[in-house]
Amino acid sequence: MSTAVYVNTATYAATHVATNMLGSIRSIVKGSGLDPGRIRESWDILENGIATWLASRHLKAVTLEVYDPRTSADDLVGRFDFTIDYGYYPDGDGDLWLDPDTVAYAIRKNGAFPARCEYRIVADTAPGRPDVRGWATTTYRSTAGFTRHVVGTAIGGGSLGAGLAYYSRSGT
């Protein structure tokens, strides 16, 4: 039945993009010299939130925010965004893919963070999202003084695409 096929394809695409987006963020964490323990220990909460809000189409972006806890305002030192495009493949054939080279390129261009830096993962969602256990509301740290660099689409599935961008201090 065509409806069932559509539901499965959309669900599979959401699961594929959610889990691989989290896996890619973990790659960035490790590749940038940050402690992967924090993301690993919260894996179930993070994956559940991202997958739930992708499936409900409320997820707009997932951000890895890196900050320096020694500064007075826990200032931003770097940031990676996975921005969701629900119409990336308007006539998507259900192909599921991940481009680790795009992630590796962003890691290489950004460089490593000092070991003292910490990080958190922020989901940008549209109003009306379902609540997910373990997540709380917050606001982004200021990106004033940073330049956003768009790398390209890193993950695709069905009609979904997840584009990757990173931030570096302007003038560096």
Add this chain to the structure above:
Amino acid sequence: MSVVSRTVAAIPVRTSVATWQAITDLLAPANSAGRGRLEAVTNIAAVLITAEYTRQAPVVVIPTSGPRVRIRTAHGTDAAETQAGEIPLAVRPCAASGWTMSLPCGIDDIEEIRAALDRHPGIEVRDVTDGVTVDEPAEGPATEGWSIDYEEMERP
């Protein structure tokens, strides 16, 4: 020792956490003595499933009695085909305490995962490119177990 193998559908049929929950269901019934140890390593196992190490090499369970169990995960289009053919185990090997387990892991992640498993005695990690050389349980009193000798079954 006899070996029983199973393949469990992973991403995109299930999230990485849901895949480990399906493996946990396969190995230990709810409220059994050994199930809590499986649930306690959910996040660690989910990381390994996401990296597809469990596609390349099996999770190996050595129960206190009965056959060794190897579980792999299927990913991508293979996952959708696998889900319909998932078969429960006749005896769930982690229902009782005393079992041991080996998880496959890539060399880039093995130090991190080994350190994370320090708090989980009896669950070890091995290089995904190594053969399965998991220690057998120490010799103890004979137990009333059974196993399927697949080699015998395949003999003409």
